[in-house]
Amino acid sequence: MARKVTTGARIGWTIAAWVVALLIFFPILYALITSFKTEQEAIAGFSLIPSGTFENYITVEEQRDYFTPFMNSVILSVGSTILALIVALPAAWAMAFAPTKRTKDILMWMLSTKMMPSVAVLLPIFIIFRNLGLLDTRIGLTVMLMLINLPIVVWMLYTYFREIPGEILEAARMDGAGIWQEIVYVLAPMGVPGIASTLLLNVILAWNEAFWTIQLTTTNAAPLTAFIASFSSPQGLFWAKLSAASTMAIAPILILGWFSQKQLVRGLTFGAVK
Amino acid sequence: MATQNTKTLARVMMAPSVILLLIWMIVPLAMTLYYSFQNYNLLTPMNVSFAGFFNYQYFYTDPAFFQSIWNTLVLVLGVLAITVIGGIAIALLIDQPIFGQGIVRILVISPFFVMPPVAALIWKNMIMHPGYGVLADLAQFFGAQPIDWFAQYPLLSVIIIVAWQWLPFATLILLTALQSLDGEQKEAAEMDGANAVQRFIHLTLPHLSRAITVVILIQTIFLLGVYAEILVTTNGGPGYASTNLTFLIYRTARLGYDVGGGAAGGIIAVVLANIVAFFLMRAVGKNLDK
Amino acid sequence: MGSITLKNVSKTFGEAKVIPSIDLEINNGEFVVFVGPSGCGKSTLLRLIAGLEDVSGGHIMIDGKDVTDAAPAERGLAMVFQSYALYPHMSVRKNIAFPLKMAKMDQAQIDKKVGDAARILNLTDYLERRPGQLSGGQRQRVAIGRAIVREPSAFLFDEPLSNLDAALRGTMRLEISDLHHQLKTTMIYVTHDQIEAMTMADKIVVLNRGNIEQVGSPLELYKTPRNLFVAGFIGSPKMNFLEGEYAKSKGAKTAGVRPEHIGLSKDSGLWSGTVTVAEHLGADTFLHLDVDGIGPITARAGGEFGASYGDKVFLTPDDSKLHRFDDKGLAIKA
Numbered sequence: 001m002a003r004k005v006t007t008g009a010r011i012g013w014t015i016a017a018w019v020v021a022l023l024i025f026f027p028i029l030y031a032l033i034t035s036f037k038t039e040q041e042a043i044a045g046f047s048l049i050p051s052g053t054f055e056n057y058i059t060v061e062e063q064r065d066y067f068t069p070f071m072n073s074v075i076l077s078v079g080s081t082i083l084a085l086i087v088a089l090p091a092a093w094a095m096a097f098a099p100t101k102r103t104k105d106i107l108m109w110m111l112s113t114k115m116m117p118s119v120a121v122l123l124p125i126f127i128i129f130r131n132l133g134l135l136d137t138r139i140g141l142t143v144m145l146m147l148i149n150l151p152i153v154v155w156m157l158y159t160y161f162r163e164i165p166g167e168i169l170e171a172a173r174m175d176g177a178g179i180w181q182e183i184v185y186v187l188a189p190m191g192v193p194g195i196a197s198t199l200l201l202n203v204i205l206a207w208n209e210a211f212w213t214i215q216l217t218t219t220n221a222a223p224l225t226a227f228i229a230s231f232s233s234p235q236g237l238f239w240a241k242l243s244a245a246s247t248m249a250i251a252p253i254l255i256l257g258w259f260s261q262k263q264l265v266r267g268l269t270f271g272a273v274k
Numbered sequence: 275m276a277t278q279n280t281k282t283l284a285r286v287m288m289a290p291s292v293i294l295l296l297i298w299m300i301v302p303l304a305m306t307l308y309y310s311f312q313n314y315n316l317l318t319p320m321n322v323s324f325a326g327f328f329n330y331q332y333f334y335t336d337p338a339f340f341q342s343i344w345n346t347l348v349l350v351l352g353v354l355a356i357t358v359i360g361g362i363a364i365a366l367l368i369d370q371p372i373f374g375q376g377i378v379r380i381l382v383i384s385p386f387f388v389m390p391p392v393a394a395l396i397w398k399n400m401i402m403h404p405g406y407g408v409l410a411d412l413a414q415f416f417g418a419q420p421i422d423w424f425a426q427y428p429l430l431s432v433i434i435i436v437a438w439q440w441l442p443f444a445t446l447i448l449l450t451a452l453q454s455l456d457g458e459q460k461e462a463a464e465m466d467g468a469n470a471v472q473r474f475i476h477l478t479l480p481h482l483s484r485a486i487t488v489v490i491l492i493q494t495i496f497l498l499g500v501y502a503e504i505l506v507t508t509n510g511g512p513g514y515a516s517t518n519l520t521f522l523i524y525r526t527a528r529l530g531y532d533v534g535g536g537a538a539g540g541i542i543a544v545v546l547a548n549i550v551a552f553f554l555m556r557a558v559g560k561n562l563d564k
Numbered sequence: 565m566g567s568i569t570l571k572n573v574s575k576t577f578g579e580a581k582v583i584p585s586i587d588l589e590i591n592n593g594e595f596v597v598f599v600g601p602s603g604c605g606k607s608t609l610l611r612l613i614a615g616l617e618d619v620s621g622g623h624i625m626i627d628g629k630d631v632t633d634a635a636p637a638e639r640g641l642a643m644v645f646q647s648y649a650l651y652p653h654m655s656v657r658k659n660i661a662f663p664l665k666m667a668k669m670d671q672a673q674i675d676k677k678v679g680d681a682a683r684i685l686n687l688t689d690y691l692e693r694r695p696g697q698l699s700g701g702q703r704q705r706v707a708i709g710r711a712i713v714r715e716p717s718a719f720l721f722d723e724p725l726s727n728l729d730a731a732l733r734g735t736m737r738l739e740i741s742d743l744h745h746q747l748k749t750t751m752i753y754v755t756h757d758q759i760e761a762m763t764m765a766d767k768i769v770v771l772n773r774g775n776i777e778q779v780g781s782p783l784e785l786y787k788t789p790r791n792l793f794v795a796g797f798i799g800s801p802k803m804n805f806l807e808g809e810y811a812k813s814k815g816a817k818t819a820g821v822r823p824e825h826i827g828l829s830k831d832s833g834l835w836s837g838t839v840t841v842a843e844h845l846g847a848d849t850f851l852h853l854d855v856d857g858i859g860p861i862t863a864r865a866g867g868e869f870g871a872s873y874g875d876k877v878f879l880t881p882d883d884s885k886l887h888r889f890d891d892k893g894l895a896i897k898a
């Protein structure tokens with residue numbers, strides 16, 4: 001689109017956009033700044049210049065054992081996503097390349113499971129978990145997160161696979177490829193971008209899931225969501241330490257998120273907006 | 275490409291997903307339904323008995339129930355209003371020829387990636403805290419009385435936090451839709467003599483309508499389930515002032531150990547969610563046919 | 565070898581009977597073209613032969629062997645798709661080598677065959693490129709290359725040229741014909757382009773609603789169409805169909821006159837008409853006329869025949885080239 005824009009207008013728009021963007025980003029930025037302040041500075045009134053101490057990060061790790069929930073978050077989000085991918089890949093393949101009259105209904109039904117309010121099944125799940133000894137275990141929570149993200153994973157893979165022309169797979173079949181060769185040599189390489197996007201978005205969603213992770217864990221399997229939520233009742237001065245813990249909890253996923261803007265739109269709108 | 279072989283294979287490959295989701299959908303829901311008709315308290319697990327509709331009646335007559343429904347409604351509608359209107363405005367702004375568009379985008383979408391407990395705690399402690407928050411500092415700077423957000427406006431405070439989290443989502447989706455608007459269409463409208471406002475009303479808004487629908491429906495699904503933000507800020511209070519349905523059920527079930535009551539509430543939540551889901555499925559389903 | 569026999573082959577999709585029942589004999593080395601209007605089942609028939617769809621009934625034989633239940637790869641056929649269906653993540657070399665790799669051929673042999681195919685198809689300079697970096701015609705050649713390295717007993721083409729522009733279509737048409745003469749392998753070619761059918765085929769199969777209307781050499785179909793459908797479908801511009809007095813006088817329900825079999829004159833003739841549209845193509849001029857007492861007629865004139873909108877022109881049909889059809893639409897033998 002080649003529209004003529006005067007430099008003046010462009011600068012005006014730019015300033016407006018940057019002001020809005022910085023306002024929206026401000027809470028994150030301020031948490032980052034505060035994490036480098038001492039506790040006294042943190043409550044001493046508004047200031048954008050910290051003294052630059054790393055003490056908070058060290059304290060959070062030493063006193064509150066930050067590493068365990070961090071690892072739990074990594075294991076839960078990556079583990080549940082990979083598990084979901086293993087279950088969803090064949091299903092998405094089947095729906096995209098061998099659709100039947102019922103394919104659409106099955107997809108819609110899968111999506112509808114995502115709309116069940118978690119709180120409605122809180123008790124049964126809690127009781128099942130308790131009876132199976134799965135409460136506060138990584139394996140239990142991994143399966144849980146896998147289940148709640150499975151519909152999205154199937155959907156995303158399906159929308160990506162649907163863009164691969166069926167004729168290419170037929171060509172492979174004519175060329176003598178068996179079903180596995182078809183998947184390994186043709187579908188997988190062509191599907192890699194889609195699979196990677198799916199993986200990325202679901203790691204993000206699982207990392208930030210804050211209902212089941214809080215409900216089903218206490219200490220051993222608690223990921224960062226539960227860990228941070230436990231800061232909600234303050235003991236003593238803790239602004240700066242909270243900021244340090246928060247920064248560490250969101251930094252990795254924030255950076256991943258920046259790379260996943262497109263996938264986000266597609267994944268969360270189930271392909272309705274591209 | 276449908277030979278009998280591929281069809282059989284397809285069924286086998288779909289089975290794990292379908293079976294898992296079927297179990298996940300049916301078993302807990304059936305249990306919830308069953309519990310909702312039982313007197314069952316986790317503190318006295320020996321005394322389980324049939325309750326008929328007592329749990330529903332109990333839930334229904336509890337004044338907290340109506341307050342929580344009201345709060346849910348206000349929360350969902352409030353956040354939707356802020357995010358959709360704000361989202362359109364910001365999307366239009368970013369779509370202008372600005373310098374550093376990529377970075378602006380990144381800054382704007384960032385809140386979406388902040389996990390709910392962190393978002394809530396940052397706002398609670400560093401922005402809205404009546405003593406040390408930035409807003410209090412700002413008020414003092416102007417010589418005004420700082421507001422004790424969570425005591426005075428608990429629900430509004432939650433709405434602000436949740437809106438901050440979802441504004442990026444709305445913006446991003448609307449921006450994507452906006453950028454798919456054909457440049458030639460815009461130019462044609464310009465040639466036809468439409469001014470900026472007319473172009474927005476007659477061209478941009480209709481083009482965005484689908485994206486707006488999607489934003490509203492998807493956000494509603496998530497907003498009905500807002501939980502962590504309330505847990506770490508107001509804990510539903512003062513009283514029930516910021517308790518939504520999700521939080522009320524959680525309170526009844528986990529804090530009150532009342533399995534029957536919580537289950538009845540859960541069934542009510544399912545019914546409400548289904549009403550929304552019905553519309554969402556229709557919108558998404560239409561897209562599938564294309 | 566590559567003779568293909570269809571016996572009683574039928575295909576239904578759910579409720580829809582796309583192919584009621586087809587018998588067809590394709591001899592080794594023949595170039596057979598399937599033509600017919602859109603949706604008549606050409607692709608479906610080709611895919612049945614390829615094994616990409618199951619038949620609903622009947623048998624398919626290749627070289628006398630029943631392959632009705634064989635998987636696509638077991639039939640020894642190669643297919644060139646309309647969209648080319650190249651593997652976008654593989655280089656041209658890997659694309660062409662893929663079927664050989666699937667057949668577990670050793671690398672030295674693969675290299676040799678790919679090299680040979682590339683030479684035949686003028687692709688040697690492009691072997692390391694990806695399909696995305698090729699022009700439409702080059703992509704088409706890669707698809708053909710992937711087919712020929714397998715040395716199939718027959719090639720199947722599904723409208724392979726329809727994505728190319730007119731000029732390139734002309735060149736590729738010649739190349740494929742040339743390839744057929746070199747390889748002498750059976751080829752089955754689906755198209756709805758008249759010119760492709762007429763110029764390339766040894767044998768044309770005219771399909772209509774899943775039924776074979778007529779099978780024959782291009783000239784047979786042109787000279788002695790079996791019925792109205794074939795007569796109308798083969799030849800461009802379309803044959804004129806006349807009913808009423810004129811047809812009756814010739815002892816037919818419908819009389820068919822090809823535009824090229826009508827004599828034109830500015831001053832005398834059997835019929836007189838007014839020009840409604842004149843299409844000047846250079847060598848030829850196609851005149852669309854409104855003929856008095858007859859109705860609209862298309863006629864071919866030489867490029868020099870100057871006529872334009874509104875001109876009065878006289879026409880005389882060549883009676884020796886007249887086609888006559890009875891009330892069932894079947895041709896009446898002379």
Ligand SMILES: Nc1ncnc2c1ncn2[C@@H]1O[C@H](COP(=O)(O)OP(=O)(O)OP(=O)(O)O)[C@@H](O)[C@H]1O
Nearest residue numbers: 577580582600601602603604605606607608609756
């Ligand atoms: N998988 C399918 N399911 C249901 N109907 C189908 C399927 N494939 C084809 N058909 C139907 O079968 C008929 C024949 O289709 P086919 O693709 O063979 O036509 P075609 O002659 O190749 O047409 P074209 O020239 O447009 O390619 C059409 O009416 C089509 O709608």
Ligand SMILES: [Mg+2]
Nearest residue numbers: 606607608722
């Ligand atoms: Mg076709």
